[in-house]
Amino acid sequence: MAGLEDLYREIILDHYRSPRNRGELPVPPAHRVEGFNPLCGDEVVVYLEVDDDTLTDLRIAGQGCSISQSSASMMSATVKGRPVEEARKLIRSFKAMMSIHEHSLGGEEGAEDADAQSEAETIKPEDLGELAALQGVVKFPVRIKCATLSWNALAQGLDEIAAGVPPAD
């Protein structure tokens, strides 16, 4: 049976206690996306700014459990300043890492995750850097949604920007 230390790695607790890139950005120019976890009522708000196909700035607001908060914090630290394409690749890899159990949960992302799996061949969990610490979450299926909350919001934000959806506030 998975122990608590599988879930709450030190690095996760560190991001939870001192979240990176916490705050808001003025909308517009930034884009604002909300993610909701109906299970626990957690809410994450991701602000992102894309310039020249690069994610120039990103901020995280909202409230949630240590897993959703630290995942959002780690995500922000990892993707900020990266080209949008790289950010998308990271999203796919991260979700592939989380997907194994999301399938068995009947998560609505099932289909999308199937191709995420093959894409993920390019980035192995060990190449995800500190994000790999969140791998233990898959042993606690109900918490997977917590970990993927901010990533889904980021993906949605990037899609909206690409589709030219005007920034909502």
Place this chain on the structure above:
Amino acid sequence: MTTTVEAGPLEVTALRKEFPLLQQESHGKRLVYLDSASSSQRPRAVLDAMDHYYETTHANVHRGVYAIAEEATRQFEMARKATGRFINAPRPDVEIVFTKNATEALNLVAHSYGRHLLPKGKAILLTELEHHANIVPWLMLAAERGVELRYIPVGEDYRLDLSDLDRLVDGVGLVGISSMSNVLGTINDLAPVLEAAHAAGAVVVVDASQLVPHRSVDVRALGVDFLAFTGHKMLGPTGIGVLWGREDLLDAMPPFLGGGEMIRDVRLDGFTPNDLPWKFEAGTPPIAEAIGLHAAIGFLESVGMDRVAAHETQLTSRAIELLTERHGDDLKIFGPTSDPARRGGVLSFGFRDLHAHDLAQVLDAEGICVRAGHHCAKPLMRRLGVTATARASFYLYNGEDDIEALSDALDVAAAFFG
């Protein structure tokens, strides 16, 4: 299990032995079940009654003329009578409608009474502390018919604030109110609400999902019009709920779901509904579940509802005392902490600045089952200014050892998150 009603405090250790599930361990620790407000556990007597029924008697009810079908029908209808007697219904055999759960019972009233008998232009009055089951059906009706919804607010003392009741009830055709909050533990004082509602000509629907399992409830003494509750919170199986309604109201109401069982005659161009209560029981009903519920009621009656209530009141007082003494300002209880007789054994709390899910995860590792989340009462959570709380809830099988285990586990959580 004995059939004689005993006196004096509950023997929790002996009682617990009747519950097979509570005999196991979780993560190598004694399983401490503190989530009965969500769903209770079942005693052996309930499981045996259902097994026995399936092994010896099962056939569809109200259909066959053969012996086991008649016996199944008899047992099913006996369960109905016992359920009615349990809440002192004037006519158990016609006023008790079996549903799938409390949610369906409330939807039945919203659908049938709300769409057909609620006078046009009349508003619906609810409270801020309702479970989604007693809000969403009314929101759906409001969206469909443009009915105005109003809410009795929750005061700073976590009890309903009735100071504005006269104004709120003016022009109301139906009042929906829970008799006990599944988040705060507050037992609502129904009398003034009933009086004001009836004076305004409104019917009153009571969501008694949290009260019927824990206190003796008497629909005649209360003077309510509809009462809904659910089997799985009162030692019974899942898949069965109960709607009690005043006979004249049920009689006037059109059917809710259509199909077999609920009809007297069907022609190609129409149908005639069946008599009460079958008019509201479309399709094969939850037969084994009704028999299980009957056994659950028998179990509760043999223990004595007054003893159950006294035990839980005492345990809740002790829990509040012990937890506040040991955890001080680290612990914030969302719910009344004084006057324990007017609150049930449901304790919602925040601990330090930990998220309820993180807390529940650590408690789980200590073998303790508590609920974490919004408890299907999001409007109330907004009113409290939180997204989630942890919630420990008690039943007749919980004892002081469970509260001590919870308290110890809170220390573990504090140490873990530093």
